[in-house]
Amino acid sequence: MKTCLCSLALLLIAGCFAQASDxxxxxxxxLADDLGYGxxxxxGNPIVQTPHLDRFASEGVRMTDCHSGGTVCSxxxxxxxxxxxxxxxxxxxxxxxxxxxKDEEVTLAEVLKENGYETAFWGKWHLSTLEKTNYVHxxxxxxxxxxxxxxxxxxxxxxxxxxxxxxxxxxxxPLGTVDGWYCDVIVDDARDWxxxxxxxxxxxxxxxxxxxxxxxxxxxxxxxxxxxxxxVERLEKQIGYGKVSRPKRDISRYKKDYYGTVxxxxxxxxxxxxxxxxxxxxxxxxxxxxxxxxxxxxxxxEESRGQWQDPIRDKCFGTPGVLRGMKxxxxxxxxxxxxxxxxxxxxxxxTQSDVLFNGTDLLPTVxxxxxxxxxxxxxxxxxxxxxxxxxxxxRRRDSAIWFFPHHGDTWFRMPQISMRRGNYTxxxxxxxxxxxxxxxxxxxxxxxxxxxxxxxxxxxxQSNDIANEHPELVRTMxxxxxxxxxxxxxxxLAK
Numbered sequence: 001m002k003t004c005l006c007s008l009a010l011l012l013i014a015g016c017f018a019q020a021s022d023x024x025x026x027x028x029x030x031l032a033d034d035l036g037y038g039x040x041x042x043x044g045n046p047i048v049q050t051p052h053l054d055r056f057a058s059e060g061v062r063m064t065d066c067h068s069g070g071t072v073c074s075x076x077x078x079x080x081x082x083x084x085x086x087x088x089x090x091x092x093x094x095x096x097x098x099x100x101x102k103d104e105e106v107t108l109a110e111v112l113k114e115n116g117y118e119t120a121f122w123g124k125w126h127l128s129t130l131e132k133t134n135y136v137h138x139x140x141x142x143x144x145x146x147x148x149x150x151x152x153x154x155x156x157x158x159x160x161x162x163x164x165x166x167x168x169x170x171x172x173x174p175l176g177t178v179d180g181w182y183c184d185v186i187v188d189d190a191r192d193w194x195x196x197x198x199x200x201x202x203x204x205x206x207x208x209x210x211x212x213x214x215x216x217x218x219x220x221x222x223x224x225x226x227x228x229x230x231x232v233e234r235l236e237k238q239i240g241y242g243k244v245s246r247p248k249r250d251i252s253r254y255k256k257d258y259y260g261t262v263x264x265x266x267x268x269x270x271x272x273x274x275x276x277x278x279x280x281x282x283x284x285x286x287x288x289x290x291x292x293x294x295x296x297x298x299x300x301x302e303e304s305r306g307q308w309q310d311p312i313r314d315k316c317f318g319t320p321g322v323l324r325g326m327k328x329x330x331x332x333x334x335x336x337x338x339x340x341x342x343x344x345x346x347x348x349x350x351t352q353s354d355v356l357f358n359g360t361d362l363l364p365t366v367x368x369x370x371x372x373x374x375x376x377x378x379x380x381x382x383x384x385x386x387x388x389x390x391x392x393x394x395r396r397r398d399s400a401i402w403f404f405p406h407h408g409d410t411w412f413r414m415p416q417i418s419m420r421r422g423n424y425t426x427x428x429x430x431x432x433x434x435x436x437x438x439x440x441x442x443x444x445x446x447x448x449x450x451x452x453x454x455x456x457x458x459x460x461x462q463s464n465d466i467a468n469e470h471p472e473l474v475r476t477m478x479x480x481x482x483x484x485x486x487x488x489x490x491x492x493l494a495k
Contacts (some may be wrong), residue, residue, distance in 0.1 A: 024116070024203040024370050025343070026285040028276070029080070029362070030269060031207070033073070033124060033154070033214040036295030037336050038240070038321025039262055045319070047227065047235050048262045052270025053289065057340045060287075061351045061389050066339025068293050069359030069382075071328050072405040074099070074126045076292040076335075076359055077209075081107040081127075081143070083363030083374065083382040085401065087488040090495035092406040092443070095152075100128035100137045102495065106375045108363045109144030109205060115372045118202045120193055121148040122186040123209030128152075130169045139172075145207070147171065147197070149189050155182045155211045157312075162211055162218050181220065182211040183268040191275040203370075208272070213261040215296065217315040223260030223267075232256070239319050242326040242333040243461075247298050251314040258317040283344050286369065288362070291337040294320050294327045303409055324462040328410050330418040330427060331462055335402050341389050353391040356420065358400045361385040379491065399477070401484050406443055417448055419481045423457035424470075426477040444493055447482050 037043060041050045042057040069079020074094040075086030082089060082105050089105055101107075109119040121140045128137030130152045140148035149170040153159065160166035165185065166177040178185050190208055198204055212219075236255055269289065276282050295318025297303075299310045318326075325331025339357060341347060360382030364374045368384035385394045401419040404410055417428040428448035433439070453467040453474055467474050 023284060026204050026206075026281060027112070027117075027366055027370075028206045028272075028285060028287040029208070030272070030287065030289045031077075031080070031123075031209045032265060032289070032291045032338075033210055033212060034293065034296045034316075034318060034327060035213055035262070035265075035291035035338060036318035036320045036326075037323055037333065037338060038319040039213075039295065040266075040338055042340075043338055044321060046238065047232055048259050049226065050262065050266040052266045052273065053340065056269070056273060056287075056289065056342060059344070059349050060340060060342030060347045061353050061391075063339035063341065063353045063355075063357055063388065065354055065356045066290060066337055067335045067356065067358045067400065067402070068291065068337050069335075069402075070405070071293050071330060071334040071402060073124075073292055075403075075405065077125075077127055078105075079359040079382075080362050081105075081109065081207075083108070083360050083380040084378070085360060085381045085403075085488045087403055087492040088379060088381070090492045092403075092492060094405070095126050095128060097129070097135060101143060103138050103142060105143075106378070107143045108366060109140075109207070111144075111363070111367060111372050111375070112205045112370065113144050113146065115370060116202060117370075118199050118204045119145045119147075119207075120190070120198070120204065121145040121150060121207045121209075122190050123150055123182075124154055124211055124214075125150045125152055125209070126154075131167075131174075141172065147193060149175075149186065150209070151211075154214050155216070157216055161216055165211075181264065183265050186210065187268040187272050190272060194275050194279055194281070205366075209292075210265055210268070212265040212268075213258060213318060215310075215312040215315065217254075217257050217261050217312070219257055219260040219264045223264045224256045225260075226263065227256040227259040232259070236317070239317070240322060241297065242294070242320045242329070242331070243324050244297050244326045244329070245300050245302055247300055247314070251298060254315040255317040257315050286341065286343040286346075286366075289338065289340040290359075294318075294323075294325060294329065294334040294337065297326045302413060322461050325414075328405050329414050330402050330404050330416065331414075332418075332425070332456060332460060335418075343389070347389050351391065353388055355385075355388040355391055355394055356400060357385050357388040357394075358382060360400075361388075361394075379487075381488075398484060399480055401481065401488075403485075403488075406439065408439060411439060411442075415452075417481060417485060419477060419484070420456075421477055421480075423455050424473065424477065425454050425456050425462070426474065426481060427452045427454070427462070428478070428481060443489070448478060448485060451478055453477075 320333030323333035325333035
C-alpha cells in the first residue's frame with residue numbers, strides 16, 4: 001500500500017509538472033554573499049528575523065545539504081554558471097587581471113539563451129573586470145546575458161559603500177553614484193525589468209547577486225536598531241562560529257549591523273517575490289535562493305600573522321550553525337549553505353530535503369528541467385539533481401569535492417580538500433610546504449597527504465575523526481580524491 005501511494009504521488013507531481021511546462025518554466029537564481037548556513041530563522045537562527053525567506057521556505061523545499069561549488073566568492077560563481085568545479089576554469093582564488101571567466105566557458109545563461117530564453121543579471125559579478133581598462137575581459141553580455149546591471153566587486157567604501165554604490169555598470173555604461181542601498185538598487189531594477197522591460201512572450205532566466213551580507217556592512221538604522229538590546233546580547237553568546245577563533249578585542253557593538261543587514265536582504269528578496277506574484281509568474285517559475293559560501297570571520301592574528309588588518313570584518317557575525325568551518329574552509333561550514341527552492345505545483349510546499357545538492361548541479365539540473373542539452377565537449381562535474389528537491393537520491397558519477405582558495409593567507413591554517421561520498425566526508429591536507437618552495441609550485445606538485453574522516457549525518461560539527469575505524473573506506477576515498485584533485489587542478493593550471 002505504501003509503495004502504491006508513493007507511486008501515485010509521483011504520478012500526480014509529474015502531471016502537475018507537465019501542465020506547468022506547457023510554456024517553459026522561468027528560472028530565478030538569487031545569490032546572497034557570505035550568508036551562513038545558520039543565518040536565517042528557517043535554519044534555526046534564534047536572533048535574525050527573516051519573515052519573507054521563512055514564508056518562501058514554507059512554499060517549497062528547504063534543503064539541509066545544499067552546497068556552494070567553492071568556498072569563496074569567484075570560484076563559487078564560476079561553478080554555478082558552468083556546472084564545473086571552479087579549479088577547472090582556473091579559479092584557484094578570486095578574480096584578478098589574469099583570473100577571469102574565459103570566453104571558452106559555456107554558461108547557463110548561454111545555454112538558456114540558445115533555447116529561447118531571455119536572460120538578465122544584476123549585482124556582484126566577480127568573474128571578470130567590467131570597467132573599461134587596458135585589458136578586456138568578457139562580461140555578462142559576452143557570457144549570455146541579454147540585460148545586465150552589475151559591479152565587478154562588492155560595494156567597498158572606495159566604491160561608494162553599500163549605502164550609495166557608485167560602481168554599477170548597466171549594459172556596458174557606468175551609472176555613477178546610485179541613490180539607495182545595494183540590495184534595494186538591484187532588486188528594484190529587477191522588478192522594473194520584470195514589469196516593463198522584458199519580452200513577455202519569452203521565458204526568462206534571472207540571476208540576482210546581492211552584496212549583502214558581505215563587508216562593508218552598513219544597513220539602514222531601521223534594521224540595525226531591531227537588534228540593539230539585551231536579549232540579542234544574551235542570545236549571541238549561544239551562537240557558534242565554526243570552531244574558528246575570533247578576536248579577543250570587544251567587537252560586540254557591531255553585531256546589530258550584521259543582523260540588520262540580513263533582515264534588510266530578506267526584505268529586498270520579499271519585494272522581488274511580490275513582483276513575481278503580481279505579474280502572474282509565480283506558478284511557472286522555479287526560484288532558488290542560496291549563498292556563495294559560508295560566513296565571513298573577523299581578522300585574527302592567526303590569519304594575518306600581524307602583517308595586515310581589515311577592520312570592516314569586525315562586523316561579521318554570520319554563523320554556520322552547528323557546522324565546522326567558515327568562509328574559505330573546506331570543512332562543511334565553508335560550503336554548506338542555505339538552499340530554498342520554490343516551484344508551485346511541482347515541488348510540494350513545506351518540505352525538507354536532506355539530499356546533497358551542489359553548486360555545480362545547477363546547470364545540468366536546469367537543463368534537464370527545460371529540455372536543454374548539457375555541453376558535451378567539456379568536463380561538467382554537476383549532475384541533474386532535480387530529484388534532490390523531492391528528497392529523492394541523486395546518482396553521481398564522482399563524489400562531490402571542494403578545494404581551498406589558493407592564497408597566501410589560507411594555505412597554512414586549514415585543510416585543502418574535502419570530498420563527500422554518501423554520509424562520509426574525507427578532509428585532506430597537502431604535504432607540508434618545504435623551504436624555498438613557492439605556493440604555486442607546492443600546489444602544482446602536491447597530492448593529498450594527511451586525512452580525517454567524518455560521518456556528517458551524525459557528526460555535522462566534524463568533531464569525531466573516524467578514519468582509523470574505516471581504513472578501507474579511507475583508502476578508496478583518498479584514491480578517488482587524489483584522482484579528481486589532479487584532474488581538476490591540472491586542467492585549471494593549463495589555462
